[in-house]
Amino acid sequence: MNIIVIVVFIVLILLLGGGLFVLRRLRRNRALRILQANGQQTTDEVVTVSLAQLQSKEQVALQFDPQTQRASSELAADIWGRGVLLFEYHFEVAQLKKDQLASISDQFEADLNEIAQAEGLKAIDTRYPVFVVSDMWLFKGQLHFDIAYLINQGTVNYIKDMRKLSVEKGTN
Numbered sequence: 001m002n003i004i005v006i007v008v009f010i011v012l013i014l015l016l017g018g019g020l021f022v023l024r025r026l027r028r029n030r031a032l033r034i035l036q037a038n039g040q041q042t043t044d045e046v047v048t049v050s051l052a053q054l055q056s057k058e059q060v061a062l063q064f065d066p067q068t069q070r071a072s073s074e075l076a077a078d079i080w081g082r083g084v085l086l087f088e089y090h091f092e093v094a095q096l097k098k099d100q101l102a103s104i105s106d107q108f109e110a111d112l113n114e115i116a117q118a119e120g121l122k123a124i125d126t127r128y129p130v131f132v133v134s135d136m137w138l139f140k141g142q143l144h145f146d147i148a149y150l151i152n153q154g155t156v157n158y159i160k161d162m163r164k165l166s167v168e169k170g171t172n
Contacts, residue, residue, distance in 0.1 A: 032082060035083070035085070036085065039087075040087055042121070043073060043085070043087050043131070043147055043149045044070060044071050044072060044073055044087070045070075046112055046116060046119070046121075046131065047071040047087075047089060047112070047147060048066050048069075049115050051064060051066055051071060051091075052066035052067075053115075054104070054107065054108055057107070060093060060096060061093065061094045061096075062091040062092065062093050063091060063094070064091045064092075072089075074087065075087060075088075076088040076146055082154065083152055083153075083155070084155050084158045085149040085150075085151065085152065086134065086146055086147070086149075086158060087147050087148075088145070089144070089147065090142045090144045091142060091143050092141060092142055092143075093138070093141065093143040096138060098138055101137070101138070104136070105133045105136045105145070108133055108136075108145070109129070109132060109133040112129075112130070112133070112147070113129045113130055116129075116130035116131055117130075122151075123150040123156075124150055124151055124156060125156065128156060130149065130150060130151070131148065131149060131150070132147070133145055133146070133147060134146045134147070134158075134159060135162075
């Protein structure tokens with residue numbers, strides 16, 4: 001009889017522990033989805049304003065009108081890991097050459113962070129900017145770029161890893 005009580009007790013403890021694990025995991029996933037959705041919305045708004053500035057400086061002629069359109073991104077971080085706030089954008093572009101991308105990327109990142117500062121947005125750590133243009137490329141007449149929103153450690157770690165990779169490959 002005692003053995004049956006002990007086995008039932010152990011099974012109950014395992015079920016309760018497993019249930020708590022599942023509950024914690026569901027809460028964590030929900031919080032992550034909220035963080036990603038809020039981060040994406042904020043990044044889209046800042047990118048829209050920054051693209052308007054970039055186009056007004058006549059550095060890039062995108063088929064994008066910030067007066068009537070809003071930049072819309074796709075979450076690019078699912079492939080890199082949970083919690084990474086990395087958003088991909090793409091726009092039709094006319095007469096842009098590959099050798100212009102580095103200067104445009106630098107200017108775009110500076111504009112993004114200027115807007116972020118004006119809006120009171122802060123990175124997780126003052127050693128980092130709020131936004132980083134982690135990649136920019138041309139493909140089939142479209143300008144593609146990835147923007148990282150550095151408000152959590154996962155995104156900072158992603159940027160550090162990508163910079164390490166670019167140094168190792170000699171692309172930095």
